[in-house]
Structures are given as structure tokens and as C-alpha cells.
Amino acid sequence: MAQRPDVPLEWLDRLRAIVERFPDCHEETAWVGTRWRVGSSTVAHVFGGEDQQFRIIFRAEPAEVPAFENLGAPYFKTEWGSTTVGMIIDDETDWDELTELLTDSYCVQAPAKLAEQVERPGDS
Numbered sequence: 671m672a673q674r675p676d677v678p679l680e681w682l683d684r685l686r687a688i689v690e691r692f693p694d695c696h697e698e699t700a701w702v703g704t705r706w707r708v709g710s711s712t713v714a715h716v717f718g719g720e721d722q723q724f725r726i727i728f729r730a731e732p733a734e735v736p737a738f739e740n741l742g743a744p745y746f747k748t749e750w751g752s753t754t755v756g757m758i759i760d761d762e763t764d765w766d767e768l769t770e771l772l773t774d775s776y777c778v779q780a781p782a783k784l785a786e787q788v789e790r791p792g793d794s
Contacts, residue, residue, distance in 0.1 A: 674702055692776045692784075703716050708784065713728065713729070714726055723758050724759045725759065729754060730753055735747065735752070744757050744758040745757050746758070
């Protein structure tokens with residue numbers, strides 16, 4: 671079995687900078703990689719795969735899941751839940767877009783009273 675690579679520290683730092691804005695969101699070491707949770711709900715999970723690619727898993731609004739499935743690479747649908755989708759991350763990743771996706775994921779997973787405290791992309 672191939673070894674899973676560690677997520678580059680630079681990417682972890684970028685992800686931390688995104689997620690630290692979310693109320694009561696905390697970082698944990700996951701079974702592989704790193705995840706961020708609000709309560710017991712996972713907001714994001716980043717890890718290296720046996721294929722040497724890096725993935726980040728997050729939640730989307732139920733109505734948006736089919737769009738991610740149809741977009742294709744770098745997006746994919748997982749089997750870990752009806753609203754769980756993922757993205758391959760690499761040196762070409764659009765970090766502004768990923769920020770929006772993780773903000774949405776937090777708002778999907780967090781209790782309403784916490785989600786209401788977060789400025790979502792497009793809010794003015």
C-alpha cells in the first residue's frame with residue numbers, strides 16, 4: 671500500500687487562516703490528515719491520498735451537490751453523506767473559491783446561531 675503524503679504546512683496554514691474566523695470551530699487530527707469541526711460536525715477534512723493527491727472534503731447545500739458532481743475535476747462527490755463533496759487541491763487551487771466553499775460548509779454544519787455570525791460570500 672502506498673504511503674499517504676502529509677499535507678504541506680503552507681496549505682494547512684492557509685486553511686487555518688480561513689477556518690479560524692468561524693465561531694467555535696476547532697482543529698483536530700483526523701484518522702488521516704486534519705479536520706475542522708463545529709461541535710461534532712465536520713466542516714472540512716484535508717488529507718493526502720494513496721495516489722499522492724491532496725483532497726479537501728466539505729459540506730454543500732443539498733441543492734448544490736449535483737452541480738459539484740457535474741463540474742468534474744477538481745470536484746468530486748463522496749460516499750460519506752448526501753451533502754459531502756470534495757475537491758482535489760494542488761498548486762493551482764483557487765483559494766478565494768475554497769474560502770467561499772468552506773464558509774458555506776461551516777454555515778451548513780453549524781447551529782443557526784453560530785452560522786448567522788459569519789459573513790458569507792455575496793453578503794453586503
